[in-house]
Amino acid sequence: MLHDPNHLYIFDTTLRDGEQVPGCQLTTPEKIEIAKDLERLGVDVIEAGFPVSSPGDFQSVVELSKAVNDVIICALTRANKNDIDVAAEALKYAKRPRIHTGIGSSDMHIKYKFNSTREEILQRAVDAVKHAKSYVEDVEFYAEDAGRADLAYLAQMVEAVIAAGATVVNIPDTNGYCLPDQYGAKIQYLKEHVSNIDQAIISAHCHNDLGLATANSIAAIQNGARQVECTINGIGERAGNTSLEEVAMILKVHSQSFPNISSNINSKMFTYISGKVSSMMNMPVQPNKAIVGKNAFAHSSGIHQDGFLKHRENYEIIRPEDVGLDEAGIILTARSGRHALKHHLERLGYDLDKETLSDTYERFLVLADAKKDLNDEDLLSLVSN
Numbered sequence: 001m002l003h004d005p006n007h008l009y010i011f012d013t014t015l016r017d018g019e020q021v022p023g024c025q026l027t028t029p030e031k032i033e034i035a036k037d038l039e040r041l042g043v044d045v046i047e048a049g050f051p052v053s054s055p056g057d058f059q060s061v062v063e064l065s066k067a068v069n070d071v072i073i074c075a076l077t078r079a080n081k082n083d084i085d086v087a088a089e090a091l092k093y094a095k096r097p098r099i100h101t102g103i104g105s106s107d108m109h110i111k112y113k114f115n116s117t118r119e120e121i122l123q124r125a126v127d128a129v130k131h132a133k134s135y136v137e138d139v140e141f142y143a144e145d146a147g148r149a150d151l152a153y154l155a156q157m158v159e160a161v162i163a164a165g166a167t168v169v170n171i172p173d174t175n176g177y178c179l180p181d182q183y184g185a186k187i188q189y190l191k192e193h194v195s196n197i198d199q200a201i202i203s204a205h206c207h208n209d210l211g212l213a214t215a216n217s218i219a220a221i222q223n224g225a226r227q228v229e230c231t232i233n234g235i236g237e238r239a240g241n242t243s244l245e246e247v248a249m250i251l252k253v254h255s256q257s258f259p260n261i262s263s264n265i266n267s268k269m270f271t272y273i274s275g276k277v278s279s280m281m282n283m284p285v286q287p288n289k290a291i292v293g294k295n296a297f298a299h300s301s302g303i304h305q306d307g308f309l310k311h312r313e314n315y316e317i318i319r320p321e322d323v324g325l326d327e328a329g330i331i332l333t334a335r336s337g338r339h340a341l342k343h344h345l346e347r348l349g350y351d352l353d354k355e356t357l358s359d360t361y362e363r364f365l366v367l368a369d370a371k372k373d374l375n376d377e378d379l380l381s382l383v384s385n
């Protein structure tokens with residue numbers, strides 16, 4: 001598959017790895033609402049669910065496939081025919097379907113999860129990819145627990161699944177085990193030892209058991225990964241997954257260290273989407289969470305306040321407005337003018353020309369008359385129509 005080597009593909013798994021967390025379950029309409037926001041945010045791939053896991057998950061993938069047009073909709077499977085058949089059925093309305101299939105790659109998983117051998121697992125991996133490929137062009141393979149897998153075997157597996165048709169190879173650090181230099185070296189090793197690696201995108205999927213998910217994902221990008229799998233607020237199994245907003249802001253703040261790498265993410269939506277995911281999924285954001293925590297831009301000690309007031313950049317490496325925080329305190333009502341509307345749309349990353357702004361303003365007035373408290377979601381619905 002031809003892909004842009006300078007584009008960092010953002011694969012969001014909030015609705016799959018994130019939604020798996022106890023207490024985070026969403027209804028299908030709620031998932032559609034979040035998926036539409038993810039689409040506006042600029043993600044490239046939405047992992048919509050694991051269709052074989054329950055009728056509800058199946059239905060969500062069907063409905064998301066119908067509702068979302070501009071991004072790839074991905075469904076997870078294990079490496080067996082039935083899972084893949086069910087995923088393909090759930091994806092049948094997707095404009096850009098992807099099947100994400102895979103199997104354990106560490107000796108630990110091979111022995112104690114599958115009671116199998118490296119040879120058998122390799123064959124199952126290849127068969128799964130071939131079967132998925134009979135349904136869709138876009139097949140992603142995950143080598144579960146790659147973080148602890150033997151490198152030579154991992155390389156053999158990756159080479160075999162690419163030869164079988166995988167277009168993306170996911171190297172999950174399933175247990176959040178690796179150190180950043182180890183994970184980066186793993187990606188580098190695959191680049192050097194897998195003969196057909198240029199035919200696929202390498203994807204990083206990191207868990208946060210040691211608090212290293214974001215650091216590991218960044219190390220992967222530095223070593224050639226061009227897709228990162230992440231979630232809003234870093235929600236996910238156990239200690240969570242890589243946080244989407246952290247990766248995006250690291251790339252922005254350190255853009256000189258990542259020349260030529262860009263994503264389509266509109267960081268100005270972070271505050272809004274973080275709050276939405278947190279409240280819908282009943283998962284509070286810790287106050288000191290990077291980028292979206294309540295205290296992420298609060299300066300409390302005297303020394304810091306003094307320095308900040310002398311020059312913001314003494315203590316601020318990110319401008320709050322770049323993540324959609326509104327410091328101006330301008331309230332929107334039916335009495336607000338175009339300028340106030342423009343201010344809020346710009347805060348959310350929308351810079352409209354004069355004519356579009358006028359048209360949006362007319363619709364805004366109708367909405368503001370009907371609804372007292374306009375929120376960011378209302379504004380986004382105005383610009384999406």
Ligand code: KIV
Binds near residue numbers: 144172174205
């Ligand atoms: O963490 C993991 O290994 C996963 C795979 C199923 C992709 O979530």
Ligand code: ZN
Binds near residue numbers: 172174237
């Ligand atoms: Zn995972």
